[in-house]
Amino acid sequence: MKQQSITEKKEDFDVVFTDFLLKYPEYINPVLDDLRKTEFTSLNGVYADWTGAGLPTNSLIEKHMRFLQRNILGNPHSFHKPSSKADEKIMQTRNAILSFLNANPEEYEVVFTSGATSAILILQHYMFGGGELLLTADNHNSVNGLREIAKKKGATVRYTPITNELQFDEEVLQKRLSYPRSWNGNKLFVYPAKSNYSGNIHSLDWVNIAQEKGWDVMLDAAAFLPNNKLDLSVVKPDFIPISFYKLFGYPTGIGCLVIKKDKYRKLDKMWFSGGSILLVSVKLDYFVPESIGHMRFEDGTINFGGIPAIFNGLEFMKELGEYKGRITSIASYLHDSLCKIKVGSNSVVVHNIKGNDTVVFNIKKDGNILDASLFEQAASKAGIYVRNGCFCNPGVNEKLFGYSVKDEEFYNSEILPYEINLNHFEENSGKPVGALRASFGYVNDFSDVYKIAEFTKKYLAIL
Ligand SMILES: Cc1ncc(COP(=O)(O)O)c(C=O)c1O
Structure with a gap:
């Protein structure tokens, strides 16, 4: 077959792009066009894993490096100049985080952590007192893991299901919130504002609904904040x-728990560590915990060398202005394209609803879903970076692929627990156990989704 010439390819692209612009005028964003050209010079492929991690701009890295070259930062909480400088920058960043979320500093506080996971883990200190932990089936494993601590603490743990459209089953959720199993103790409801699997936005109204019924609410904003605004003057989890690397890519290893100050009283931390203690004696079995909330829960030395870069990142995000329209338009284009692609008996099944920043799909050969990792590997070789797996969100995976651990033969078989991996689910159930996720952020443009769609066509053709 004759190879399509470069000029023909360019013409094809131009025609499709013109149609796309007519359909999605909200795509147009000269600030982002410019940013992509000037600030992401290391980008040499299609990066479509924004839910996994955001990418840093050159300026963000350079600005922080310059700052470190010109300033000495000492371990905080002392009185000498390098230490005070670190304290000053940390305080400035705490305030910037609250301001970014439009949170009242009288009401909310920032506890620095190494990321969203360690922020969630602070809830290990939650005093259930015989109460309940309610989780949505759509949750990241860093939230699911809390259930083991809650169970050990004597709490009732319940899940509330998701529908085939991967939305919350609202009727059941209303019931679970209205009729907890336990009427004693404290009740904690945890859900993601955006699913890291499907990209679905879950209504922020659940925060208020749950709180009115007496629940404390942890709103997992890790996947939500990169492309959505959270206004803590309107909704008050x-x-x-x-996790800040998900917003602007740099530095990794810094996150926080934003906490309502009056909820510290529901956290009972049993131990102390460097930084979280006011007075301790070795001779006497005696200690006085730190009384300032964030200091009590920040164990050891926080990342004082990296935290000033978070301030810069938040400033950068503010300057970006509105960019959601661009992202949803390219994701919608890809969603439509993948739904339509068919080569012989090979096709693509798209699992999520259209309209947000993510496309979740699988490749089908002769009607059967293929191992998603094969597509990821082939795409990566072609410079296209999408993610495959269950994305640390087994609840959505189980819903999509209709399996659960108990259903599988190996559950009662000779296989040892540590030998179990996703392949076993596939082999034993004959079902695929993972999807492909293309997720987008302000770095992406139309050429990215065009390339993914074109690559997918070619992939189907050679299966
Ligand atoms: C919704 C959600 N919650 C929690 C996490 C955990 O974040 P981290 O691994 O940065 O601690 C992630 C990470 O992907 C996530 O998407």
């Missing part, structure tokens, strides 16, 4: 875990 009690706990909000965040």
